Amino acid sequence: MWRDLAPIGRSTSSGGYFRQPWLSAELELRAWFREAAEARGLEVEEDPFGNLVAWWGPAGPSVLTGSHLDSVLDGGAYDGPLGVVSSFAALDLMRERGVQPSRRLGVAAFVEEEGSRFGRACLGSRLAVGATTWADAAGLTDRDGVRLGDVIEGGRSTLLDGVATYVELHVEQGRGLIELDAPVGVHSAIWPHGRYRYDIAGRADHAGTTRMEDRVDPMLTYAMTALAANKQARVQGQRATFGRIDVRPNGTNAVPSHVTAWLDARAESDAALASLVTAVEKQAVERAERDGTTVTVTAESVSGEVAFDAALRDSLVARLGGVPVLPTQAGHDAGILQDAGIPTAMLFVRNPSGVSHSPYETAETADCLAGVEALADALSGLVTGEVAGEVAGEVAG
Amino acid sequence: MWRDLAPIGRSTSSGGYFRQPWLSAELELRAWFREAAEARGLEVEEDPFGNLVAWWGPAGPSVLTGSHLDSVLDGGAYDGPLGVVSSFAALDLMRERGVQPSRRLGVAAFVEEEGSRFGRACLGSRLAVGATTWADAAGLTDRDGVRLGDVIEGGRSTLLDGVATYVELHVEQGRGLIELDAPVGVHSAIWPHGRYRYDIAGRADHAGTTRMEDRVDPMLTYAMTALAANKQARVQGQRATFGRIDVRPNGTNAVPSHVTAWLDARAESDAALASLVTAVEKQAVERAERDGTTVTVTAESVSGEVAFDAALRDSLVARLGGVPVLPTQAGHDAGILQDAGIPTAMLFVRNPSGVSHSPYETAETADCLAGVEALADALSGLVTGEVAGEVAGEVAG
Numbered sequence: 001m002w003r004d005l006a007p008i009g010r011s012t013s014s015g016g017y018f019r020q021p022w023l024s025a026e027l028e029l030r031a032w033f034r035e036a037a038e039a040r041g042l043e044v045e046e047d048p049f050g051n052l053v054a055w056w057g058p059a060g061p062s063v064l065t066g067s068h069l070d071s072v073l074d075g076g077a078y079d080g081p082l083g084v085v086s087s088f089a090a091l092d093l094m095r096e097r098g099v100q101p102s103r104r105l106g107v108a109a110f111v112e113e114e115g116s117r118f119g120r121a122c123l124g125s126r127l128a129v130g131a132t133t134w135a136d137a138a139g140l141t142d143r144d145g146v147r148l149g150d151v152i153e154g155g156r157s158t159l160l161d162g163v164a165t166y167v168e169l170h171v172e173q174g175r176g177l178i179e180l181d182a183p184v185g186v187h188s189a190i191w192p193h194g195r196y197r198y199d200i201a202g203r204a205d206h207a208g209t210t211r212m213e214d215r216v217d218p219m220l221t222y223a224m225t226a227l228a229a230n231k232q233a234r235v236q237g238q239r240a241t242f243g244r245i246d247v248r249p250n251g252t253n254a255v256p257s258h259v260t261a262w263l264d265a266r267a268e269s270d271a272a273l274a275s276l277v278t279a280v281e282k283q284a285v286e287r288a289e290r291d292g293t294t295v296t297v298t299a300e301s302v303s304g305e306v307a308f309d310a311a312l313r314d315s316l317v318a319r320l321g322g323v324p325v326l327p328t329q330a331g332h333d334a335g336i337l338q339d340a341g342i343p344t345a346m347l348f349v350r351n352p353s354g355v356s357h358s359p360y361e362t363a364e365t366a367d368c369l370a371g372v373e374a375l376a377d378a379l380s381g382l383v384t385g386e387v388a389g390e391v392a393g394e395v396a397g
Numbered sequence: 398m399w400r401d402l403a404p405i406g407r408s409t410s411s412g413g414y415f416r417q418p419w420l421s422a423e424l425e426l427r428a429w430f431r432e433a434a435e436a437r438g439l440e441v442e443e444d445p446f447g448n449l450v451a452w453w454g455p456a457g458p459s460v461l462t463g464s465h466l467d468s469v470l471d472g473g474a475y476d477g478p479l480g481v482v483s484s485f486a487a488l489d490l491m492r493e494r495g496v497q498p499s500r501r502l503g504v505a506a507f508v509e510e511e512g513s514r515f516g517r518a519c520l521g522s523r524l525a526v527g528a529t530t531w532a533d534a535a536g537l538t539d540r541d542g543v544r545l546g547d548v549i550e551g552g553r554s555t556l557l558d559g560v561a562t563y564v565e566l567h568v569e570q571g572r573g574l575i576e577l578d579a580p581v582g583v584h585s586a587i588w589p590h591g592r593y594r595y596d597i598a599g600r601a602d603h604a605g606t607t608r609m610e611d612r613v614d615p616m617l618t619y620a621m622t623a624l625a626a627n628k629q630a631r632v633q634g635q636r637a638t639f640g641r642i643d644v645r646p647n648g649t650n651a652v653p654s655h656v657t658a659w660l661d662a663r664a665e666s667d668a669a670l671a672s673l674v675t676a677v678e679k680q681a682v683e684r685a686e687r688d689g690t691t692v693t694v695t696a697e698s699v700s701g702e703v704a705f706d707a708a709l710r711d712s713l714v715a716r717l718g719g720v721p722v723l724p725t726q727a728g729h730d731a732g733i734l735q736d737a738g739i740p741t742a743m744l745f746v747r748n749p750s751g752v753s754h755s756p757y758e759t760a761e762t763a764d765c766l767a768g769v770e771a772l773a774d775a776l777s778g779l780v781t782g783e784v785a786g787e788v789a790g791e792v793a794g
Contacts, residue, residue: 014654016601016646072646072648072650072651073646073647073648073651074601074645074646074648074651074654075651079603114650115649115650116648119649121650172606173603173605173606173607174603174606174607174608175608175611191605193605195649195650203752203755203757204413204471204752204754204755204756204757205752205753205754205755206476206570206571206726206727206752206753206754206755207636207638207640207661207663207754208570208588208590208636208661208663208725208726208727208728209569209570209571209636209725209726209727209753210570210571210636210751210752210753211571211572211636212627212630212631212636212637213631214572214751214752217627217638219623219639219640220623220624220627222620223619223620223621223623223624224620224624226616226617226620227617227620227621227624230609230614230617233609234609234610239604239605239606239607239608239609240609241604241614241650241651241652242616243604243616243644243646243647243648243649243650243651243652243653244644244647244648244649245642245644245647247640247641247642248471249413249469249470249471249472249640250470250640250641250642251469251470251471251511251513251640251641251754252512252516252592252640252641252659252661253469253511253512253518253592253638253640253661253754254469254470254471254472254638254640254754254755255638255640255754255755256640257411257471257755262649264604264605264649264650266604266605328605328606329603329605329606330603330605330606331605354607354611355600355601355602355603355607355611356602356603356606356607357601357602357603357604357648357650357651357652358600358601358602358603358651358652358654359601359654360600360601
C-alpha cells in the first residue's frame with residue numbers, strides 16, 4: 001500500500017507532501033481508498049462532506065477505525081495515511097486469523113483533518129458529528145478565495161450513526177516513545193489548543209527616505225511578538241508558534257502597511273492555555289504602543305482538553321500488555337468523536353525523527369507492523385466483545 | 398492629466414496603486430503617454446525594453462526630462478507620474494512662452510523603475526544605458542515565475558543616443574522641504590543603497606507536538622534579525638527595512654522549514670552602508686547559532702553613492718533663485734543616467750505627508766505648479782543654451 005501512496009502529491013524539491021482536500025493529489029488518494037476497499041470486498045459509504053468509510057461485517061452497532069489522507073503543506077508521509085493503511089492491514093490480519101465479528105467494523109478516512117485548505121482543523125469529523133454546522137462551514141474560503149460551499153454540496157451526515165467506538169492509530173508527533181524505547185503507545189488526552197490571528201496595522205512608507213523615527217512599522221511589532229510567543233512558551237512549559245504570516249504590500253522597498261500572522265498555542269490545561277495566550281497578547285500590545293501600530297487578536301478556533309474514554313483506554317492497555325500512556329499536543333479527529341460522545345481511543349507508533357508536519361517525519365517498518373498488530377488486537381477484542389468498549393447503540397449522527 | 402491618471406491601477410480598498418510593468422494598469426498608462434504625446438504633436442520613440450520618449454524640436458544633441466509611470470505595490474499617486482505629468486506641463490508652458498529650442502527636448506517614461514515586478518530597481522534605465530545587459534535581465538522572473546524574456550523581446554536600445562543632459566522631477570519622499578518650508582528643491586546626490594536576501598533554513602516540525610527545545614525555527618532568527626536591522630539603523634543614523642518575507646510552508650500548525658526575507662539598507666556613505674549591513678548580518682548569524690538555523694545573505698543589488706553633476710546643479714540652483722539642496726535616500730533613473738556619464742539633475746516637490754511608497758503620499762497643487770514652473774525654467778535654459786548643461790554629443794547608448 002505504501003508503494004501506491006508514496007508518489008501522490010509529493011514535492012520533488014522538498015520530498016514533502018501537498019495533499020489539500022478536493023485538489024488533485026487528495027482526489028487520487030480517495031480513489032486509492034475506494035480501490036483498496038473494493039479489493040477487500042468492502043462496501044464504501046461517503047457522506048455529503050466527503051468523509052469515507054469502508055464497512056466489513058454485519059449491520060448494527062459498529063466499531064470504527066481509520067484516520068485521514070490529507071496533509072499539511074509540505075507535510076510528511078505518515079501523518080494520517082499510516083492510520084488508514086494500518087486499518088486495512090489490521091483488517092487483513094483479523095481475516096487471516098479467522099476473527100468472527102459480532103459487530104460491524106468500519107475503516108474511515110475523514111476529510112480536511114489538517115485544516116490546510118479551509119483553515120479549520122478536523123473539519124470533516126466536525127461536520128460528520130454536527131460539531132460544525134454546514135451553514136457555518138459552507139462560507140469558509142481557501143487562500144484563493146474559493147468557498148467550501150462551491151466545492152462540495154454539503155447536507156447532513158448519517159455516516160457515524162450506530163458507531164459505538166472509535167480507535168485511531170497515528171504516527172507519533174513527538175519524542176515520547178523514543179525516550180521510553182517503545183514501538184507503540186496509547187494516548188490519554190489531547191492538550192487544549194487554539195489558533196489566534198494577529199492583525200497588526202501600521203503605515204506604508206518608503207524604505208529609503210523615511211527616517212527611522214518617523215515610521216509606523218508593523219513588522220517590528222510582529223517580530224517582537226513572535227519572539228515573545230517563543231519565550232513565553234519556554235518559560236511556561238507549553239507550546240507557541242508563529243508559522244504563517246501575510247505581509248502587505250510585501251515589497252522590498254516599502255515599510256509594510258499591515259502584517260497578519262497566526263499564533264498556534266497549546267498547553268497542558270485550559271488555564272495554562274489562557275495564561276500563555278494572554279501573556280503573548282500583552283507583550284504584543286506593549287510593543288505596538290512603542291511602534292505606534294495597532295494589534296487586533298481574533299481567536300479563530302479554540303479547543304478545550306479532550307480526555308479519551310478511560311475504561312476503553314484501560315482495557316486496551318491491559319490487552320496490549322501495558323504499553324505507555326501519554327497525552328498528545330496535536331488535534332485529531334479522535335478528539336472530535338470523543339467530544340461527540342463516542343468512546344474513543346488512540347494508538348500511536350514511534351517516530352524516530354521525533355518530527356511531524358515535515359518531510360523528515362518517519363516510521364520504521366518494524367514499528368509500523370507492531371502498530372498493525374496492536375490495532376488488529378484491539379479491534380478484534382472490540383468487534384467480538386472481548387474488550388469492554390462501550391457499545392451504546394446510536395450515539396452520534 | 399491627473400484626472401485621467403487617478404483611477405488607473407488604483408485599489409478600491411487601500412486607495413493605493415498597483416502599477417506593475419507590462420500588466421494591465423501600466424499598459425493603460427503607456428497608452429495614455431502616447432495619447433498625451435500625440436495631442437502635442439510629439440513623436441514617440443520606444444526602445445526594445447519598453448522605455449518611451451516623446452520628442453520635441455530639432456534632431457541632434459538632446460535634453461531629456463521625465464520619470465516613470467510604474468508604482469510599488471500599493472504605492473502613491475505621485476512617485477513617478479508627477480515627473481512625467483510635470484514634463485508635459487513644462488513643455489506646454491515653454492511653448493506658451495515662445496521658447497525656441499536649439500536642442501531637442503524629450504519627455505521620457507522609463508519602465509520598471511521600482512523593481513516591483515522583476516526585483517531589479519531602475520531596470521528600464523539600466524537596460525537603456527547598458528548598465529544591465531539583456532542577457533542578464535532576460536532571465537529575471539516575477540513572483541509567478543514569468544521570465545522577463547517571455548514578456549518583452551529585448552535587444553539593444555539607441556533611445557538615449559545623443560542625450561546630453563537629463564533632468565528628472567520627483568515628489569519628495571521625506572520631510573526635508575517641510576522642515577525648510579520650501580515647495581521645490583534640488584537633489585545633490587543619491588545615498589548608497591542595497592537589497593540583501595536573507596535565506597534562513599530551519600526544520601519543519603509540528604507546531605503542537607514539538608517541544609520548544611527541540612525546534613530549529615527560522616522564524617525566530619528572522620524576527621531577531623528584523624529587530625536588529627531596525628536597531629542598527631537607528632544607532633548608526635542610517636536606514637534599514639525588512640518589508641518583504643516569504644515563509645515555507647507558511648502553515649499555522651507547522652514550524653517553518655525556511656524563511657526568505659529581504660533587507661533594504663541605505664546609508665550616507667559607502668562605508669556607512671557596509672558598516673550597517675555587516676552589523677545586521679552579524680546579529681543574524683549570532684541568533685542563527687542559538688536557533689540552530691543557517692543564514693545565507695545574498696546581495697541582490699548594491700548601488701554606490703551617485704553625486705549629481707555639480708556644474709549643472711549649481712547653474713540650476715542659481716537659475717531657480719537659491720532653492721534648497723539635499724541628498725535623497727531613494728534610487729532613481731536619474732542616478733543610472735548620471736552613472737552612465739550623462740550630466741543629470743533632480744528637482745523635487747514638497748510632500749506634506751512626508752511619506753512615499755504609500756497611499757498617503759501626496760502633493761499640493763500649488764507646489765506641483767511651482768515644480769512645473771521650476772522645471773520649465775530649467776529646461777528652457779538648457780534647450781536654449783542659457784544654462785551651462787554639458788552638451789557632449791553622443792554620450793550613452
